[in-house]
Amino acid sequence: MRNGRYHITVAGNIGVGKSTLVGILAEEFDWQPYYELVADHPYLEDYYRDRERWGFHSQIWFLTQRYQQHLEIADTPISVCQDRSIYEDYEVFVKGLLEQRILSHRDFRTYRQLFLALVQSIAPPTLLIHLHASVPTLIRRINERARPAERAIPPAYLEHLNRRYDEWLRRFELCPVLRIETDDLDFAHDASARREVVELIAQTLGMRGMVQERFVP
Numbered sequence: 714m715r716n717g718r719y720h721i722t723v724a725g726n727i728g729v730g731k732s733t734l735v736g737i738l739a740e741e742f743d744w745q746p747y748y749e750l751v752a753d754h755p756y757l758e759d760y761y762r763d764r765e766r767w768g769f770h771s772q773i774w775f776l777t778q779r780y781q782q783h784l785e786i787a788d789t790p791i792s793v794c795q796d797r798s799i800y801e802d803y804e805v806f807v808k809g810l811l812e813q814r815i816l817s818h819r820d821f822r823t824y825r826q827l828f829l830a831l832v833q834s835i836a837p838p839t840l841l842i843h844l845h846a847s848v849p850t851l852i853r854r855i856n857e858r859a860r861p862a863e864r865a866i867p868p869a870y871l872e873h874l875n876r877r878y879d880e881w882l883r884r885f886e887l888c889p890v891l892r893i894e895t896d897d898l899d900f901a902h903d904a905s906a907r908r909e910v911v912e913l914i915a916q917t918l919g920m921r922g923m924v925q926e927r928f929v930p
Contacts (some may be wrong), residue, residue, distance in 0.1 A: 719792040725844035728855035804881040837887035
């Protein structure tokens with residue numbers, strides 16, 4: 714993974730710091746950031762109030778946006794860093810909704826058929842970065858950013874998502890995975906933590922010398 718065009722996907726639970734890391738990587742390496750369009754989601758508040766009623770609608774909207782984003786990434790000539798991927802939606806959230814009986818088997822089969830058709834036409838990322846944090850840390854960060862739609866998220870749901878991530882990534886083989894524990898790594902506010910995480914990612918990609926030059930006082 715040296716001296717090429719990178720497609721980096723940042724994966725992880727709600728509130729773990731994905732968007733923050735995407736912004737950091739874009740700033741440090743002049744990469745094109747691609748964010749999750751949560752603010753434009755027309756079903757999200759309804760979904761958090763009534764997941765059984767709006768789960769399928771919410772996930773189809775995410776799938777559509779994610780596929781369009783992957784197509785745009787494929788047409789972008791420079792390196793990119795992406796907040797979540799199309800694989801994560803299916804493996805973590807949609808399968809999780811099925812397990813919890815929030816999504817019906819009929820809706821799951823419809824989603825899966827569409828998902829499998831779409832992913833045949835996209836390329837996987839160069840590297841998937843999995844940000845992990847415990848549920849108390851996630852709850853604290855969610856409260857700090859104070860998004861109205863997220864206030865009703867129960868801790869049990871966040872714990873369920875953490876388990877889904879672990880299960881998914883144990884068998885994920887489309888690209889290398891870098892897991893970063895973030896309970897004690899506040900790269901959003903701590904300059905030394907920011908440097909640590911950037912150097913770790915750059916080293917994984919074979920860019921270590923470039924990072925050292927950027928951080929020279």
